[in-house]
Amino acid sequence: MGIRTGEQYINAVKSRKPEVWLEGRKVENVLDEPVLKQAVIEIAKLYDLQHDPEYKEQITHICEETGERVNNAFLEPRSYEDLIKRRKAFEAYAKATFGLMGRSPDFLNVVLTSLYSNAHFLEKYNPQWGENIRDYYKYIRDNDLFLTHAIVNPQNDRRKSSHEQKDMFTHLGVVEETVEGLIVRGAKFLATLAPVTDEVIIYTFPGFQPGDERYAISFALPIDTPGLRIICRESMQDGKRPLFDHPLASRFEEIDALLVFKDVLIPWDRVFLYNNVEAANLLYPKTGIAQQPSHQSAVRGLVKLQFAAEVAARLADSIGVDAYLHVQEKLGELFQSVETIRALLHAAEYEYETTPEGEVMPNGVALETIRGHMPNMYPRAIEVMQILGAGGLLLSPTGADFESEELREDLDRYYVGREGISGVERVSIFKLAWDLCGEAFGQRLLQYERYYTGDPIRKKAIFYNNIKRNGKFDMVDEALKVGQSKELSNK
């Protein structure tokens, strides 16, 4: 089939009946829920972008194997040029959502492509697992499906491994093997956009201990598989707030969910890994499923950071405070952050790495450096927005107020910005900023930048341990040599 249209995606959502819970209610039809429907509309636009003559060449390519047009997120990079091709697709999607939808379909499609490219790793443990992941990749690519994923165990007692938790099946694990497949029970989080996806893929972070075998699993299923319960977090808007008042929150709310598996059957052809602690612990380092999708995250993160910096600058300009030195210094800092990430992204692509099998990956050190800086840079952009907007952020009237004939004159007079900025324009800018820096919606976006791919604190420590903690201090030793020999000769 190749690339889907937005309409085909919406029809697929309509055709499914996943078990979704939202605020204590079982959702009968995802598209009847304003807050879920909004996400469907935005995702549908991304699918349509693939057919837009302006973007088609940038986002898609002809698949050599099928002759069908597919998204560049399914491209197995073999060269620098392939990385750039893929980046252009990421860029188009990120710009269409201002970088605010982290789990657009391209994210997991890259994960899957990376698993496909490295199927030989799984094959080593079990030839069937390798074959399953290859078939699954082709199925998702050729039908252009949208995946969610859940890799984290619920936050119960983090000091204990999965098999040591009070209840054996708090963490998702295998109950039994049957002729048809595995029966699994327990929970995983945090499956962003789960209610509006086609499929879910489960895999795991490293860290399994002996005894955790039943939890060392990876598999995929249709999102409406019987026994799979999707419990959404409290929504951060009701999906009905006017676009004028919440220009971002009313469009880009990505619902997150806990997935509960109630003795769900995983057919054998959908099992990618099972009962193998070693394979589960090596899955991340050996299959590129951190490094390849970090390319998408870096591109998307760059767009989001740039957007936040521009909102802060536009806000400062609208009330003339960018005339002050400290404001200029803060905005300068934000735009330097943007340029730092842009430079690192280019470095990651330019200094790419090639695996023995010929797969090309953006440079891991540069990507991890982006990952390390974003949890500081993005929250700082939000803080600067709060500092520069000050009390005005809390004082915006609504679009309905502007429609009142009685109020309009007051609003136009007292909300007017610097010369050339009308009251409506100034309020619109402040509302945009408030969605990012004040609303619960914006707080989630911030938390996303910290945690979307694991704990940034441990990730930085791992970076130090892998890259630098090798007992080699050549320059320091050289400097010590000179100092020591001088001291000795002075004696």
Ligand SMILES: Cc1cc2nc3c(=O)[nH]c(=O)nc-3n(C[C@H](O)[C@H](O)[C@H](O)COP(=O)(O)OP(=O)(O)OC[C@H]3O[C@@H](n4cnc5c(N)ncnc54)[C@H](O)[C@@H]3O)c2cc1C
């Ligand atoms: C908005 C958002 C969207 C997300 N979307 C998805 C998604 O679509 N799919 C998905 O699978 N995941 C998703 N995630 C989850 C993400 O992968 C996790 O949040 C992340 O891995 C951190 O795990 P945790 O939240 O369980 O925190 P924890 O691991 O419980 O950490 C909590 C705190 O305890 C500390 N800590 C915990 N354990 C240790 C330890 N062993 N050593 C030292 N310190 C420790 C951490 O440093 C941290 O400060 C999302 C997260 C967010 C915030």
